[in-house]
Amino acid sequence: MFLRTAVLAASTALLGAMAQADVKVGMITTLSGGGAGLGIDVRDGFMLAVKQAGRDDLEVVIEDDQRKPDVAVQLADKMIQSEKVDVLTGIIWSNLAMAVVPAATAQGKFYLSPNAGPSPLAGKGCHPNYFNVAWQNDNLHEAAGAYANDAGLKNSFILAPNYPAGKDALTGYKRLFGGELAGELYTKLGQTDYAAEIAQIRASGADSVYFFLPGGMGISFLKQYAASGVDLPLVGPAFSFDQGILQAVGDAAMGVKNTSQWNKDIDNAANAAFVETFQAEYGRLPSLYASQGFDTANLLFSAMDKADVADADAFRAALKAAEFDSVRGDFAFGDNHHPIQDIYVREVIKEGDLFTNKIIATGLSDHADAYAAECKM
């Protein structure tokens, strides 16, 4: 009799544990090669939130996509089929997101994007299970276009890499920029030498340069631009001026205006705690990528507190509500599950020996993306 009770109790306990429905998260991100700094920041931001939450109903599997779409697709298949994850996240690059996200959401998985926000996924290709916690790709560039108007720039030379986010970048800048274009260029993704482009900028008669070159591409461009003697003002999105690369660029980036949805000096309690704990944990300042990873994790936890991931409708509604303390301050999802948020203009400054950014103005308030109307869901 005693034995039977014990077995019953044990199995009830087991059932109880199962009913709690652990959420398994698959993170596919870039941890090696040229784009590794971005993926590592997203992962570290995400895992910092995981550590702080101290949840025992969560399991995270992390894999490296090497910035290769084919690898990302294989990893996603593996995570969905053999690891049986509930939620996917982590992808940095838009070309990889386009390869992975539609297939994953079609199989009923949730995808929370901590970075890439290609326009097709915000417009016609939107999906109820796809949430972008960072921005739609065009957003920061739109703010830069608006800033360029305010700064009185009339004739911009614009360039970006030839991949989905590059196209979104130039489209975004052109959407709000009211001046003329002195030239428009697409460079190769991963290109390291910009001498040919800089020569064209010099010859173009532009009054400013707008460039979107994330990661190592931006470092190369800025150093070469500084050495070329072309001294037109630069404007860029935060991706070319994030905390991870500023130290490698050095003085060449000083004073450049760039646009971002986050900066370490945004004044709210969640952000102050995030910047402090991130520094204590990893010994470096967080970048906007880290802030996006951190927000992604906290959004997920807010949904897990309210709904069971097995109940997809309830879980989706809980994600959509976005009731978490974002380090950006106010945060809400639009109808196409992309953020409506403020975008700031920052300036690169030097604090002691360290290059970093300071917010100088709000570029766009409560800004939503331009594709929301095309989304039918």
Place this chain on the structure above:
Amino acid sequence: MTTLLFIEQLLNGLQFGVMLFLMSAGLTLVFGVMGLINLAHGSLYMIGAFAAAAVAAATGSFLLALMASLAAASLAGALIELTIIRRLYDRDHLDQVLATFALILIFSEGTRWLFGSFPLFLDVPAALSGPVTLPGGIQYPAYRLTIILVGLAVAVGMFALINRTRVGIRIRAGEADREMIAALGVDIAKLYTFVFALGAALAGFAGALVGAIQSVQVGMGEPVLILAFVVIVIGGIGSIKGAFVGALLVGLTDTLGRFLLPQMFGLILEPSAAVSVGSALASMLIYILMAVVLIFRPRGLYGVA
């Protein structure tokens, strides 16, 4: 398009070509003399750049940094030749590709472990940081001009080494018939180590030179490695002259293609379509060049039949 812009682009193509030559000279020697496909050549380029960045950060001297890059890369080259590459000479190319690919991964992760995942800072020396005005009023970065001159000097040095010195004779002899030269009493093992370390040093030197104007980061060597292979295939495997001509051809084709193609398409297409078609075609151009060269000269421009 003005003449000035065109000349500036020619200089850019030349600078890119000279840099590719530094990278491919070692690769073509190793391939030609030892019959070895060394995928890890890009890692030696990376090692040079990281050594330079570390020394520049510690001492502040760019000259010391360049010397460190030469020392670190040749040391790493000699070390992997003695421990690993040596065992691969008699294997077929697939084994060599596998083993040297493993070396890429080991070097990349090792570097990440030592220096972290974030790019390092390496700047051009202050004396060369600005532009200079060339005859005709062209503003050109002094540092790039220096790279062109240094690269040409290295090319001349390599020609002299291969064609005018005893070591050069041995290298050429080893290329032609390695059993015979061993039978004549030349220590072929030592010669191989020397050639490998020399190639490594050149790659490391290129990494340091270029690291100052690009980003010093893990994985920086692989894109250049692919171009270097294109160069030696165009030039003819084993030929230093071929590597030089091939490097300049690739450098000029790539730079001018990126610059001229979008403009050419601009004459027949609307601007945004011209830009995307032109840039897409420009990134294929060097491979088209390689295919055309191989159709007419299957062994490359200066390859021996």
